[in-house]
Structures are given as C-alpha cells and as structure tokens.
Amino acid sequence: MNFDLNSEQIQIQDSFARFFADGAKSHSRALKNSSKNIRELSHAAAEMGILAMLFSEENGGLYSSPTETMIAMEEVGKSLCNIPLAETAYACRILDKADDFAGKDELIASIISGEKTISIAFDEFNNRSNGAIVKTNENNGVINGVKTNANFENDYFLVNAQMTGGKIGIFLIANDAKGLNINKFMTHDTSAKCDLYFENVGAVKICNDDNVVEYAKDFAIIALCYEAIGMMRMITNLTSEYLKTRNQFGVPLSSFQVLQHRAVDMLIETEQALSIAIYASLLLDNDDIEARKIAVSNAKLRVNNAAKFVSQQAVQLHGGIGMTDEYIGAHYFKRLTLFCNMMGDNYFHLNRLNLEKDILEI
Amino acid sequence: MELEFTKDETAFRDEVRNFIETEMPKDVAFKMAHDRELEKEDFIKVHRKLYEKGWATAHWPKEYGGADWTPVQRHIFGEEMQRASLPMPLEFNANMVGPVIAHFGSKEQKEKFLQPTASLEIWWGQGFSEPGAGSDLASLKTTAVRDGNEYIINGQKTWTTLGHFADWIFCLVRTDPTAKKQKGISFILVDMKTPGIEVRPIITVEGNHEVNEVFFDNVRVPAENLVGEENRGWDYAKFLLSNERFGIAKIGVAKQRMQRIKSYAKTPDANGEKLWDDAVFRARFLQTAADIKALEITQLRILAKQQGHDSDAPDPLTSMLKIKGSELQQATTELLLEVAGKDSESPQIREIYKSGNQDFEWLDAVASSYFNNRKLSIYGGSNEIQHNILSKAIMGF
Numbered sequence: 001m002n003f004d005l006n007s008e009q010i011q012i013q014d015s016f017a018r019f020f021a022d023g024a025k026s027h028s029r030a031l032k033n034s035s036k037n038i039r040e041l042s043h044a045a046a047e048m049g050i051l052a053m054l055f056s057e058e059n060g061g062l063y064s065s066p067t068e069t070m071i072a073m074e075e076v077g078k079s080l081c082n083i084p085l086a087e088t089a090y091a092c093r094i095l096d097k098a099d100d101f102a103g104k105d106e107l108i109a110s111i112i113s114g115e116k117t118i119s120i121a122f123d124e125f126n127n128r129s130n131g132a133i134v135k136t137n138e139n140n141g142v143i144n145g146v147k148t149n150a151n152f153e154n155d156y157f158l159v160n161a162q163m164t165g166g167k168i169g170i171f172l173i174a175n176d177a178k179g180l181n182i183n184k185f186m187t188h189d190t191s192a193k194c195d196l197y198f199e200n201v202g203a204v205k206i207c208n209d210d211n212v213v214e215y216a217k218d219f220a221i222i223a224l225c226y227e228a229i230g231m232m233r234m235i236t237n238l239t240s241e242y243l244k245t246r247n248q249f250g251v252p253l254s255s256f257q258v259l260q261h262r263a264v265d266m267l268i269e270t271e272q273a274l275s276i277a278i279y280a281s282l283l284l285d286n287d288d289i290e291a292r293k294i295a296v297s298n299a300k301l302r303v304n305n306a307a308k309f310v311s312q313q314a315v316q317l318h319g320g321i322g323m324t325d326e327y328i329g330a331h332y333f334k335r336l337t338l339f340c341n342m343m344g345d346n347y348f349h350l351n352r353l354n355l356e357k358d359i360l361e362i
Numbered sequence: 363m364e365l366e367f368t369k370d371e372t373a374f375r376d377e378v379r380n381f382i383e384t385e386m387p388k389d390v391a392f393k394m395a396h397d398r399e400l401e402k403e404d405f406i407k408v409h410r411k412l413y414e415k416g417w418a419t420a421h422w423p424k425e426y427g428g429a430d431w432t433p434v435q436r437h438i439f440g441e442e443m444q445r446a447s448l449p450m451p452l453e454f455n456a457n458m459v460g461p462v463i464a465h466f467g468s469k470e471q472k473e474k475f476l477q478p479t480a481s482l483e484i485w486w487g488q489g490f491s492e493p494g495a496g497s498d499l500a501s502l503k504t505t506a507v508r509d510g511n512e513y514i515i516n517g518q519k520t521w522t523t524l525g526h527f528a529d530w531i532f533c534l535v536r537t538d539p540t541a542k543k544q545k546g547i548s549f550i551l552v553d554m555k556t557p558g559i560e561v562r563p564i565i566t567v568e569g570n571h572e573v574n575e576v577f578f579d580n581v582r583v584p585a586e587n588l589v590g591e592e593n594r595g596w597d598y599a600k601f602l603l604s605n606e607r608f609g610i611a612k613i614g615v616a617k618q619r620m621q622r623i624k625s626y627a628k629t630p631d632a633n634g635e636k637l638w639d640d641a642v643f644r645a646r647f648l649q650t651a652a653d654i655k656a657l658e659i660t661q662l663r664i665l666a667k668q669q670g671h672d673s674d675a676p677d678p679l680t681s682m683l684k685i686k687g688s689e690l691q692q693a694t695t696e697l698l699l700e701v702a703g704k705d706s707e708s709p710q711i712r713e714i715y716k717s718g719n720q721d722f723e724w725l726d727a728v729a730s731s732y733f734n735n736r737k738l739s740i741y742g743g744s745n746e747i748q749h750n751i752l753s754k755a756i757m758g759f
Contacts, residue, residue: 001371001434002364003663004670067363240757260753261746267756268682275659276652282365298652305649353648 003278009071016072019048020079027081030331034082035192038153039117041083046114050085054092059108061096066219066284070226070277077230080331082190084119084151086227086343090220091118091158094170094213098206101172107156121150121157121173121196128347134168136161136198138205143171143198152184152192159196159203160213170213171203178202189335211289218296219284221343225277225303228339232270232306235314235332239263242318259317266310273306297349304340304349311336367434374435378442385411386448395447395618396724397695397731399570402485402527409451409482418451419460419480421605426464426472427480433668437609437661444614454486454523455479457605459532462549462598466590475551487528487554489519489576490599497747499534500543500596504578506535506550508585513537513550515558515581521741525561525574528554538593549595551587558582566737568730603743610680610742611687613658619694620651626701626724637701650693657686678755681748688738688745695732702728 005013027034027041045051053068055061069089076085095108095118110116124135125148136145138161150157156174163169173180179201184194207213240263243254253259280299283292311333315322322329344352367375390404412418420429421436431439443450450456460479463471478484495502504517515535525531531552538546552559558581563571590598624647627638637643664679705711706728715722739745753759 001367001662001666001669003666005363065363240759243759254757254759257750257753260757260759261749263757263759264749264752267752268686271660271679271682272653272656272686275663276656278363278663279365279655279659282363295655298655301649302652302656350645350648354644 005067005071009067012068013071013075015048016050016075017078019045020075020081023081023083024079027083028328028331029080029082029190029335030328031082032190035153035186035190038082038084038192041081042088042117042153043114045083045085046112051088051092051114052112054089055096055108055112059096060105061108061112063096066222066281069219069223070281073223073226074230074233077227077232078234080231080234080328080335082192084191086220086224087119087151088117089223090120090216091156093216093219094120094158094207097209097212097215098170099208101204101206104206107172116155117153118156118158119151119154121147121159123147123149125195134160134162138163138169138171138203141202141205143173143201143203145198147196147198150194150196152182152194157196158206159198161203163205163208167208168210168213169205169208172206173198173201173203187338189331189338191338214293215284215289217343218280218292221296221300222277222280222284224339224343225273225280225299228303228307228336229270229274229277231332231336231339232266232273232310235329235336236263236266236270236310238329238332239266239314239317242321253317262313262317266313269306269309273303276302294353297344297352300344301346301349301353304346307336307339367438371434371438375438375442378439381415381417382442382446382448385415386446387411390449391447394449395622397698397727399572399727400449402524405449405452405524405527406482408449409455412451413481418482419456421457422460422480423464426460426476433665437665440609441614444609444612445618447615447618450609452482452485454488454528454532455482455484458488458602459486459551461605462532462589462602465601466549466598468586468589470586471551471589484529485524485527487522487525487531487576489522489531489533489552491521492518493520497744499599500547502534502536502547504533504535505539506537506548506583508537509582511585512582513585513588515550515552515578515583517578519576519578520564520573522561522574522576523572525576526563526571530554531576532589534595534599537595541593544596546593547595547599548592549589549598550583551589552578552581552583556581556583566734568733570730570734572734611657611661611683612691613654613661613687616654616687616690616694617658619691619698620647620654622724623647623694623697623701626698629721643700647697650690650697653686653693654690657683657690660686678751681743681751681755684742684748685739685745691738692735695728695735698728699732 023041050072052062054063056063073085076083111118125146127133136143136147136159143159143161145161147159154175156172159171159173160168161171179199181197182194187193243259243263244252246253276299280295283295286292314329315333318329321327324330387407390400390408393400393404409418416429417439419427420431422428424430440450463475479486490499492502492504504515504519506513506515519533531554533550533552534547535550536546537548558579560577562575564573564575565571566573628636630636661683664677699706702725706725711722711725
C-alpha cells in the first residue's frame with residue numbers, strides 16, 4: 001500500500017504545474033476570450049506529451065497508468081485553464097482500443113503531436129439518462145441526428161449512433177464533413193461548446209464494443225473529478241488566505257471560530273473527494289469491471305457533493321467579493337457547478353450503483 | 363501508487379482472520395454485532411485470548427510484551443476485530459496507562475503493573491475529565507497534596523467509562539496550584555479500594571450504566587504511585603492521547619453496520635414491502651456508503667504516510683478521521699433506526715423475539731445504540747475541538 005507518486009510522476013507533476021500556471025495567464029476561464037484560442041493551448045499541451053499518455057505503446061503512445069493523466073488534470077483544475085482535457089481523454093481512450101480502420105495510425109499520430117484535435121459528441125438534448133438512450137442513428141455508413149454540448153474547436157468528433165439492429169456504434173466524423181452543421185455557444189464556465197446537426201453525414205465506424213466505451217467514460221469521469229479536486233484545493237486556499245487578510249470589527253476574519261470551522265470543513269471535503277478519486281483511479285484498469293464501475297460512480301457522487309459544498313462555501317466566506325465576475329474564485333465556482341452535471345449527475349450515478357449487486361463487498 | 367497490501371501484510375491479515383474465527387467467543391461477537399451492552403466478563407474473555415496470543419499489547423515496547431507491529435499491521439488487526447464485531451483490547455490498559463508506565467514509569471511500577479495491566483488482571487479506569495474540565499481538560503481542579511510518603515487526593519472525576527469495573531484508576535491531579543494551568547498537573551495511579559473513593563453511576567440517555575462519577579475524599583495514595591516527575595503529568599497525558607489515533611474512525615464497525623442495515627431493509631414487512639425498494643432510502647444508503655469508502659481511503663493515506671515516516675508525532679489529519687468517523691458512525695445508527703422504524707419501541711415485538719423468534723431480535727438495541735452513539739462526536743476531544751486543531755495546524759488560522 002502506497003499513495004506516493006514515483007519520481008517520474010513527481011517530475012510530470014512539476015512540469016504540468018508550471019505549464020498550466022503559465023497557460024492560465026492567457027487561457028484562464030476567468031478571461032472572457034479564453035475560449036477563442038483553446039487550440040493554441042491544446043497544441044502546446046500535446047507537445048508537453050499529455051496526449052501521448054493516453055495512448056498505449058503499440059499505438060505510438062506512452063500510456064502506463066491513469067495516474068499520469070490524473071496528475072495533469074489536477075493541475076488543469078488548479079490553474080482554471082480553459083481546456084476540455086477530460087473529454088479529449090474520453091475520445092483518446094476509445095481510439096486507443098478501437099478497431100482497425102483506414103488511417104488509424106496516422107490519425108493517432110496527428111493527435112499525439114497536437115496537429116489535430118479530437119473530442120466526443122455523445123450527449124443528446126433532453127436526455128436525462130446521460131447517454132443511455134441514443135436517438136442519433138446510422139444506416140449504411142450514413143449518420144442522421146443531433147448531438148449537443150460537444151466541445152468546439154476540434155478537427156474530429158467521435159459520435160455514438162444507433163446502428164441497424166439497435167446496437168450502439170462509435171463513428172469518426174471530421175468537423176468539415178458534408179452534411180454536418182455546427183451551432184456554437186459558450187457556457188457559464190466559458191467552455192466553447194456546440195450542437196451538431198447531422199444530415200446524411202458519411203462516417204467511419206471505429207468501435208462497437210460497449211465495454212471499451214464504458215471504460216473510456218469511467219476514465220474520463222475520474223479525470224474530470226481530478227480537475228474538480230484541483231479547483232477545490234485552489235479555492236480552499238484562496239478562502240483561507242482571504243480570511244487571514246480581510247479585516248472586520250478590527251480583526252482578521254480568520255479569528256472568528258465559525259469561519260475557521262467552515263474552512264476546515266472545506267478542507268475535509270476536498271480530502272475526502274481526493275481519497276475516493278484516488279481509489280477509483282487505481283481501479284480503472286482493473287479486470288473486475290463491476291468493481292471499477294462501483295468505484296467510479298461512488299467517486300463522482302462523492303466528488304459532486306464535495307464540489308457543491310466547497311464552491312458554495314468559498315463564495316459565502318468571501319462575502320460580496322465572491323459574487324463578483326472580477327474575482328477569480330467566482331469562476332472556479334461556476335466551473336465546479338457545471339462539473340456536477342457533467343458525465344453523470346448524482347441521479348445518474350445513484351441509478352448506476354443501484355444496478356450493481358453488492359456495493360459493500362468491494 | 364499501490365492499493366494492495368504486501369504479501370506479508372496479506373498473510374498477517376489471514377492469520378488474524380483465522381485466529382478470530384477459531385479462537386474468539388461467538389457470543390460476544392453476536393452481542394456487539396447487535397449493538398448490545400457487553401458484560402465485564404465479555405471484555406475479559408476477548409482480552410485474555412488476545413493476551414495469550416501476544417496481541418493485546420502488540421504496540422508496546424518489545425521488552426514489555428510488544429510485537430513490533432508496523433502501523434499497517436496495527437491497522438489490519440483493528441479492521442479485522444471490527445469486522446468480526448469484537449471489542450478491542452481494553453483501551454485504558456492497552457492504549458493508555460500501559461504505554462505511559464512503560465515509557466515513564468519507575469522500575470518498581472513497571473514490575474508491579476505492566477504484566478497484570480497487559481493481561482487485564484488489573485482493570486484500569488481513566489480519571490481525566492471533571493465536572494468543570496471537559497474540552498478544557500487542563501483546568502482540572504482535583505488536588506493531590508504531598509504529606510510525608512503519601513499524596514492526599516481531593517476532588518471529583520467524571521465520565522469514567524466502565525469505572526464500576528475498575529480495580530485501579532489513573533488520574534490527572536493538580537500538584538502545584540500556583541503554576542500555570544498545564545504546568546502543575548501530575549499523573550498518579552490509585553487503587554480503587556482505597557478508603558475515601560466513591561463511585562456513583564451516571565445513567566446515559568439510552569438508559570444504560572456505562573459511565574460514572576468518581577469522588578475522592580481525603581484519599582491517601584503512596585507517593586511511589588506518582589508516574590514520572592511531579593508536575594509533568596500533562597506531557598504524559600499528551601503522549602497517552604497520541605495513542606488514540608489508531609482505529610479512531612472505526613470504519614470496520616460502520617461497514618459491518620451497513621451490511622446489517624442492508625439485510626434488514628431487504629426483509630419484507632407484513633405487507634410484503636421492503637424499505638430497500640424505496641428509492642429515497644436507497645439513495646441515502648448509497649450516499650453514506652460512498653462517504654464511508656472515501657474515509658476508508660483517507661485513513662489508508664494517513665496510515666501509508668505514518669508507515670513511511672515511522673513517526674510517533676500525532677498527525678493533525680487524525681482529527682479529520684475523528685470528525686468524519688464519528689459522523690459516519692452516527693449516520694449508520696441513524697439509518698438503522700430508520701429501518702427499524704416504530705417497531706424498535708414496540709413491546710409486542712420484544713415479546714415475539716423473547717419467545718424465541720430471532721427474526722426480530724435485531725430490533726432490541728437499535729434505538730439505544732442510536733442514543734448512545736451520539737457520544738462519539740463529543741468524547742475523545744469533541745468534533746468542535748478537532749476543528750480547532752485542524753484550523754490551527756493545517757489552515758494556519
């Protein structure tokens with residue numbers, strides 16, 4: 001039993017911490033125009049080797065364990081960099097285990113180098129079950145339907161669609177494909193998102209193994225959790241610093257016990273969130289799929305709860321300042337709020353746990 | 363990063379599990395598993411078996427009966443005991459006064475006390491809290507005045523857990539009333555048969571006799587019973603409390619109770635309905651289970667850190683284990699009470715199971731366990747005190 005990073009991972013952590021802290025100067029979600037040049041940051045991140053960590057050696061990558069990606073995600077969270085890395089990881093982990101198709105090696109090589117970008121387009125509008133029901137369909141290599149909430153600024157999308165016979169397949173579609181219309185929008189956390197309208201779009205099937213997709217999703221969920229933990233860590237620190245420096249009634253706010261205890265509760269929630277995310281990350285590559293699913297849903301559930309508590313208390317303890325657009329903590333608050341609904345809200349994960357046999361055995 | 367125990371650790375766990383399975387009294391485990399009060403003899407039965415195996419005082423210095431366990435081994439032992447619903451070796455002996463005498467006691471004290479303390483031939487009580495000294499323990503007022511070869515003790519201790527079973531009591535007493543708070547306190551050992559001691563029961567909310575008041579009226583104690591140096595008692599008390607960190611979160615107990623909650627909730631009622639099928643109940647259950655899992659890993663993270671550094675210094679993160687551990691224990695007793703519902707108070711149901719119907723036996727102590735376990739967030743440094751510790755040590759307030 002050991003929860004320390006190895007020396008190589010510590011190096012990775014140091015270099016990502018610097019990279020994202022630096023990147024935040026021009027790509028922080030607190031900046032209005034941060035969604036304009038996501039590609040620039042993605043390209044630089046790929047050059048740092050972040051995407052290589054998502055592909056196995058046989059595909060030209062450096063994958064060794066989920067931990068390296070999780071380290072990067074925590075730094076993304078701390079820095080508040082506007083980069084949809086968890087969604088990219090989702091697509092990359094599918095691609096890594098995908099069937100062979102023409103041009104696969106070249107595609108993966110161009111993604112690892114940062115020359116091309118890829119993400120997922122799985123969400124559909126008014127679909128509370130978070131992707132369990134797919135109305136987009138494929139017939140003879142042609143896709144019709146609508147996807148929502150995909151990340152914009154990507155060269156390729158992985159799209160799931162119902163095939164003839166009802167099975168779900170994953171299809172590769174370029175962003176300039178004929179018959180694809182894209183409607184861009186920006187969310188509260190300044191993510192560049194889009195809706196995708198498919199009208200007889202030709203597509204290549206790359207995978208129809210549900211286990212691969214579910215694995216990749218679990219991987220991405222935990223990646224997202226680590227981003228949230230980085231954010232929680234940061235706003236807990238910001239809050240404690242604020243309490244020490246802000247004076248009222250002639251004394252620092254940190255001298256009031258009720259505020260001290262609330263800040264301690266933020267710390268406890270962050271540590272509990274980290275613990276369960278660590279646990280799930282160590283089970284991602286486990287052969288016991290049921291154990292993995294339980295761990296991942298437990299993690300998202302627990303991290304969601306922590307994210308809500310910590311982000312709400314950060315705003316509360318900052319008082320009026322916490323409500324302002326100018327204050328960086330407010331942007332962490334928004335991102336953490338949206339996080340709770342991404343890749344499965346509490347209702348989704350409670351339902352997923354309900355399907356499992358015995359969550360306490362594991 | 364590695365979640366698994368080493369080969370040796372797994373082998374040790376299997377050894378503990380096997381010993382518990384073959385050697386431990388099943389009737390005690392049954393009582394504990396159903397949250398019932400244990401008799402004095404129950405504690406002794408379990409403790410003696412462990413003593414004979416060399417496990418009652420495994421964490422003591424090796425020369426006094428310790429087994430040189432690593433922090434992980436100690437953790438595994440605790441988890442397995444909790445998993446099997448067994449009481450740990452009596453903490454007043456094994457975790458409190460024993461290590462203090464072993465580290466700070468005189469040669470004579472070691473010879474006289476360590477062996478019977480380890481074997482539980484002497485049952486120790488803890489005389490720390492007073493009516494006016496709870497969270498603010500250092501404000502204690504019980505005095506010990508030197509008179510020739512004796513100390514004369516006057517005052518009152520309270521919340522003395524299982525003090526009615528105690529043969530001896532270790533007390534914090536004020537030996538220098540002029541010194542500042544923590545400075546004038548000494549650590550002294552007192553025979554409960556000494557004239558002038560009176561033990562009065564305190565009945566707690568659930569109706570049980572677990573704690574006591576202990577009155578000292580001109581109690582004459584030989585001066586040789588003072589541990590270490592006069593007026594250094596606070597240091598020894600701090601050393602003693604640092605031993606409390608192990609197993610403080612009682613994850614094994616929470617998990618065992620969750621299993622029971624689940625199996626009871628899956629039992630159909632008279633209408634054939636199960637609480638388990640209620641989505642609201644199940645959501646609460648699952649949320650609690652996720653919280654317990656998180657705390658289990660938090661505990662392992664702290665443990666792995668201790669294992670790596672092998673330090674005796676108290677880790678402030680232990681306060682986190684105390685806070686979350688007690689909250690989750692309480693959450694499980696609350697869920698259990700919800701599963702039992704109004705039947706937990708029904709005399710009719712009690713008659714049914716007393717006549718031999720074991721289906722309802724579990725209802726017996728559900729409510730009293732809920733009431734009793736409210737103590738968890740109050741004793742051992744209340745959760746508010748633990749917040750103060752974290753606030754100072756980690757947040758730097």
